[in-house]
Amino acid sequence: MSTTAPATLSAAEQSAAARRSSAKPGRSIRIKIKRCDGPGKPSRWETFKVVTERGSNIISCLQQIAANPVTIDGQKTTPVVWDSGCLEEVCGACTMVINGKARQSCSCLIDEYAPNEGDEITLEPMSKFPVVRDLWVDRSRVFHNLKRVKAWVPIDGTYNQGAGPRESPEQQETRYVLSTCMSCGCCLEACPQFNQEPDPAAWDTAFLGAHAISQARLFNMHETGKRLKGERLEALAGPGGVNECGNAQNCVKVCPKKIPLTESIAAMGRAVTIHSVTRFFSR
Amino acid sequence: MVTIGATDRRVIVVGGGLAGLAASVRIAEAGVPVDLFSMVPVKRSHSVCAQGGINACNEVSRQQGYSEYEHFDETIYGGDFLADQHPVLEMANWAPRIIDLLDRMGVPFNRTAEGFRDLRLFGGSLFKRTHFAGATTGQQLIYALDEQVRRYEAEGKVTKYEFWEFLWPVIEEGRCVGIVAQDMRTMQIRSFRGDAVVMATGGNGLVFGKSTQSVICTGGAAARCFRAGVWYGNPEMIQVHPTAIPGADKTRLMSESARGEGGRVWVPRKPGDPRKGSQIPENERYYFLEERYPDYKNLVPRDIATREIFSVCVDDGMGVHGENQVYLDLTHLPASTHHKLEGILEIYKKFVGDDPQHEPMKIFPSVHYSMGGLWTTFTKGRYNPAEPRPKHKSGSAAPIGSEVGLGMAPGEMNNMVTNVPGLYAFGEVNFAYHGANRLGANALLSCIFDGLFCGLSVVNWVKDGTPKTKPAATVHQNAYDAVVRQEEQKVARLLSTAKPGGSGAVETNPYAIGKELGDEMTKACTVVREGKRLEQALGKIAELKDRYQRLSLHDSATWTNQSLSYTRSVGDMLIMAEALLRGAHVRNESRGAHYRKDFTSRNDEQFMKSTVAKYDPSSDSVSIELMSIDASLIAPTARTYGKTDDSAKKPAAKPAVATV
Structure with missing residues (x-):
């Protein structure tokens, strides 16, 4: 709502701020990285020494390593491969597992994660997707699952036909938050029900994951988007659908955009039940 | 009308930001298959970084005296009279239709209590004509277009080549017939045939090392076209955005919407004042933009705000804490306004650590956008007055309406084509529309306008141009x-x-x-x-x-x-x-x-x-080479934005130094 009280810094943000203010620029820290030369190749660990500056993040550390790819033991190696884009936590590209937890690497500030000389940070690729090389994984399945739930508004075409449906500010607020999903994959990395599936042929029956379920909710809320509501609920009722959620609730805890994913799953679960019952009696 | 086979003629679109996606939608809709190339999954393109909004005349502003024509006039004046004028007129006239289309696609534009689209102020205008979705408008717009392209992809009308890097255009007998690209994973290099190629590859911020742009914005694709013989217009016209936060890896934009919603720029009157911004009383603050530009205040165009901030810091030595930075202050604004700006406030909180709701933000200008780009041409529309008019007086009646085709002739094959036939340039990568300075919230507009309006030109080239008799499929291997x-x-x-x-x-x-x-x-x-x-x-x-x-x-x-x-x-x-x-x-x-x-x-x-x-x-x-421009609609005037001399009120920055 537009009248909510201003959010001040949370306890976690305050302790992060304290770590930041105690961190000294110019200190050396260690970055330990799980590396892999390509699909089917073995993994190995390499550790690098990186000198920090004000505002250092994982990206600036990886850039430093690329410019001087030598490990802490003086071993010459190759630049680390990773996926990145906007570096403002709005594109979702640079997601990786940092100290055991999936998050965007651009917003991971070194002063928070390694405030003292010699502190170490561990980087791994996400485990639920096939590794392309080093920290870069293939997340095609995330986008494929958006097709399964027809995550779009079926407009007639691009010809000028006037405005779209009017919408209350309350509904806009709800849709806006759902619509900030970057398809980053954090919710999938954290989900016990979502597992790596290297065979694209099996994607259509494997678990959709929280992000796609939430997108189905987003488009079912839109006046024109509702035209495909039945087809979306069919997809959610089928194999790999909403009933495969094990209710671990990890997704909502790791979502960088604070999307109410468990609310979406519950809402879609109810909608699927109603849809199935209605369909049963209309046969 | 010529019917073409389902697969014998195709269009290649390079780049999957707003311009490339809008073009893909328009071309696929017309029945021409599209091959869409991008270095990233298109949903992650740099357009996601746009924050503040998208400009268009609207019913509320219209009833206050605004018009599509005034939007056009503002854009020409804002660009300091360097842009060819006819395309800009057509773009401004189309803007309301584009907003309506995005609305139909489901973009969650902010709403008024009654459920209409909300509006905010933006630089270079005295009217509220900027539509927005929180402070992540670019992200919301690209998602809407990404979804439509995904729909066409599911129907087999668009084929995506994501993680493919454009390497070179294939130019044969003076026209573009395809591209060579490289798979960034397998490193395979191969050619692709296309009856037209649309470059929609954005800007070149990385030429400056740190900028507000994404890591992919090297301008590499445009540079390769340039090296292959495509002309490049106004390369020197680079926008330095006034308000960004410096970082170790890049600079991060703090949207102009912060000022559009009432944010104020200031420095302490006492140079090097060691206190925190929030502890400096009102009468010890120097709101230099407001004092120098009483009409536009903090919403002067970006080039002007940037130079003033730069000069206050570098020439006058009045930067906050003696460094190159000034305050962008939102602390006086109500919670409801902070909520509308949440997207950018979160960025500041995450990357700097301070809460901008309680402490003024520290910002400095940074490279942001390329007004220059691949040279493109067009066919003029029907509005051709006997002589250029003086600058439009705000609030007065517009000389013309906003019918289609007054600015550019719709569907003409040469709209936004480069000097190489068949090779088009849409969005930030071309040099049209923004002249010597782009107005805030006009970028999203120009990208989508190119895709929708000039997408039809591409379709017509493929159907009725050279490819009609000599499709790329017949070019020698x-x-x-x-x-x-x-x-x-x-x-x-x-x-x-x-x-x-x-x-x-x-x-x-x-x-x-x-x-x-x-x-x-x-x-x-x-x-x-x-x-x-x-x-x-x-x-x-x-x-x-x-x-x-x-x-x-x-x-x-x-x-x-x-x-x-x-x-x-x-x-x-x-x-x-x-x-x-x-x-x-x-x-x-x-x-x-x-x-x-x-x-x-x-x-x-x-x-x-x-x-x-x-x-x-x-x-x-x-x-x-210097080339004439089309300035037949508005005559150039001095571009002052009503600047006043505030030297009397200006605090003495440094002790006066005796001149030699």
Whole structure:
């Protein structure tokens, strides 16, 4: 709502701020990285020494390593491969597992994660997707699952036909938050029900994951988007659908955009039940 | 109407940001299959970074005296009279239709209590004509178009090639018939046939090292077209955004919408005041933009706000805590306004650590957008007055309505085509629309307008132009193979220099060359420029070019070699940088974002013209030609934005120094 009280810094943000203010620029820290030369190749660990500056993040550390790819033991190696884009936590590209937890690497500030000389940070690729090389994984399945739930508004075409449906500010607020999903994959990395599936042929029956379920909710809320509501609920009722959620609730805890994913799953679960019952009696 | 087969003619779109996606939707809808290439999954394109909104005349502003025509006039004035005027008129006239279409696609535009689309103020206008979705409008717009493209993809009308890098256009018998691209994972290089190619590859912020742009915005694709013979217009016109937060890896934008919603820019009246911003009382604050520009206040156009901030810090030494930074203050605004800006406040909180709701933000200008780009042409529309009109008086009746085709002729095959037939340039990568300075919230508009309006031109070229009788499918394979070989040889040369771990020498380190390029360009060719300094920078480019010939690649891998991709783009950026510097050096005047301290005024007689860069591969050199522009609709006037002399009120920054 537009009248909510201003959010001040949370306890976690305050302790992060304290770590930041105690961190000294110019200190050396260690970055330990799980590396892999390509699909089917073995993994190995390499550790690098990186000198920090004000505002250092994982990206600036990886850039430093690329410019001087030598490990802490003086071993010459190759630049680390990773996926990145906007570096403002709005594109979702640079997601990786940092100290055991999936998050965007651009917003991971070194002063928070390694405030003292010699502190170490561990980087791994996400485990639920096939590794392309080093920290870069293939997340095609995330986008494929958006097709399964027809995550779009079926407009007639691009010809000028006037405005779209009017919408209350309350509904806009709800849709806006759902619509900030970057398809980053954090919710999938954290989900016990979502597992790596290297065979694209099996994607259509494997678990959709929280992000796609939430997108189905987003488009079912839109006046024109509702035209495909039945087809979306069919997809959610089928194999790999909403009933495969094990209710671990990890997704909502790791979502960088604070999307109410468990609310979406519950809402879609109810909608699927109603849809199935209605369909049963209309046969 | 000519019917074409389902698969015998195709269009290639390079780049999946707003312009590329809008073009893909429009072309696929017309029944022409599209092959869409992008270095990233299209949903992650740089358009996601746009924050503030998208401009269009709307019913509320219209009833206050605004019009599509005034939007057009503002854009020409904002661009300091450098843009060809007819395309800008057509864009402004289309803007309301584009908003309606996005609305129908489901973009969650902010709403009023009654459920209408909400509006905010933006730079260069006195009317509320900016539509927005929180402070992440670009993200929301690109998602809507991404969803429509996904729908066409599911129907088999669009084929995506994501993680493919554009390497070179295939030009045969003077027209573009396809491209050569490289799979960034397998490193396979191959050609693709296309009856038209649409470049929609965005800007070149990385030429300046740190900018607000994404890591993919090297301008590499545009540079490769330039090297292949495509002209490049107004390369020197680079927008430096007034409000960004510096970082170790990049600078991050703090949207103009912060000021549109009431944010104020100030510095302490006492230079070097050690107190926190929130502890400095009102009467000890110097709101320099408000004092100097009583009409527009904090919403002067970006080039002007940037120069004022730069001058307050660099010339007057009044930057906050003695550093190059000023306050952007939102602390006085109500919670409901903070909520509308949540997207950017979160960015500030995450990356700086302070809460902008309680402590003023510390910001400084940073490279943001390329007004210049691939040179494109167009066919004028029906509105051609006997002589140019004076600047439109705000609130007065517009001379014309907003019918389709007054500015540009719809569907004409040459709309936004480069000098190479069949090769189009849409969005930030072309030089149309924004002249010497882009107004905030006009970028999203120009990208989508190009895709929708000029997408039809591409369709008509494919159906009725040369491809009608000579489709790309009939072009000899040798034409494609030759370009594939050329690109394979470049890669082979780079790989042959590879030394894992690097050579250890800065001299031949491609990352060091890239960094030195960025540092030099930022120093020589951003806010304040000067002939001698530009010449010095050209010398530095020559040195870097020489070192580039001797570099050592850091990775010899034949699988997912990102070092190769980066190093190749450094070579392209060096050539682009030279075009920028030469354009800036030729333009002996100050206009919009281009400020020359040795030529401080605008010179319409000599320079109300486009600087058009051409590349000569035999000498590896760039030449600049001045080309006339279409300024037949609005006559140029002095661009002051009502600046007043505030020297009487201005605090004494430094102790007066006796002049020699």
